[in-house]
Amino acid sequence: MTEAPLPPAEPPAGKPTSAARSTLSRIMTVLDTNLLGTVHGGVVMKLVDDVAGVVAQRHSGGAAVTASMDEMVFLQPVRVGDLVHAEAQVNWAGRTSMEVGVRVLAEPWNEAGVPPTRVATAYLVFVAVDDEGRPREVPPVLPETAEDRRRVGEAEIRRAHRLARRAAILQSRKTATP
Numbered sequence: 001m002t003e004a005p006l007p008p009a010e011p012p013a014g015k016p017t018s019a020a021r022s023t024l025s026r027i028m029t030v031l032d033t034n035l036l037g038t039v040h041g042g043v044v045m046k047l048v049d050d051v052a053g054v055v056a057q058r059h060s061g062g063a064a065v066t067a068s069m070d071e072m073v074f075l076q077p078v079r080v081g082d083l084v085h086a087e088a089q090v091n092w093a094g095r096t097s098m099e100v101g102v103r104v105l106a107e108p109w110n111e112a113g114v115p116p117t118r119v120a121t122a123y124l125v126f127v128a129v130d131d132e133g134r135p136r137e138v139p140p141v142l143p144e145t146a147e148d149r150r151r152v153g154e155a156e157i158r159r160a161h162r163l164a165r166r167a168a169i170l171q172s173r174k175t176a177t178p
């Protein structure tokens with residue numbers, strides 16, 4: 001007996017931006033410092049990658065891997081004793097990839113009423129993967145506020161630049177003389 005063909009896969013339903021928005025917080029200790037005594041940039045990058053991974057996993061409903069991290073900007077030094085918050089959300093979702101935006105804030109752990117300062121910003125691309133590590137489809141992101149919509153538009157500009165840069169470099173390698 002021949003089996004009936006499977007119906008075409010349903011496109012994944014959209015998810016609102018707020019569904020995956022996440023924050024990770026951590027107090028910086030002497031183990032996190034560089035030789036200048038401030039917090040090592042790699043410690044902040046790890047927190048950024050961790051929170052972005054949480055967001056990508058929540059939005060895509062499964063495993064997702066970091067494909068790229070760009071525009072990691074350090075605005076202010078982070079100090080021992082700072083309580084650091086990494087806040088992240090999906091800015092844009094494509095077929096299998098997502099751009100996650102991360103904002104990092106720091107506040108002294110022991111001073112009440114001091115507003116958190118923005119210390120870093122980053123944009124990462126995550127790709128949702130199946131059990132074999134192959135890209136799998138992700139739901140569209142449904143922006144809920146004017147700010148979410150602005151982020152979608154700006155993420156599309158960054159994606160166009162990433163793809164154009166990659167294509168230009170590949171083209172230049174093809175035409176470069178050894």
Ligand SMILES: CC(C)(COP(=O)(O)OP(=O)(O)OC[C@H]1O[C@@H](n2cnc3c(N)ncnc32)[C@H](O)[C@@H]1OP(=O)(O)O)[C@@H](O)C(=O)NCCC(=O)NCCS
Nearest residue numbers: 065066067068093094095096097098125127129133135162
């Ligand atoms: C990320 C990975 C799964 C992509 O695999 P791939 O075979 O290149 O996949 P594709 O070419 O089909 O691209 C899949 C999607 O990722 C996007 N993508 C791939 N590489 C990218 C990059 N460097 N920057 C931005 N987007 C990228 C593609 O545009 C595509 O997006 P879309 O489906 O939304 O249109 C693969 O490169 C990988 O496993 N990398 C290692 C990831 C990892 O281990 N991270 C942790 C580092 S310790």
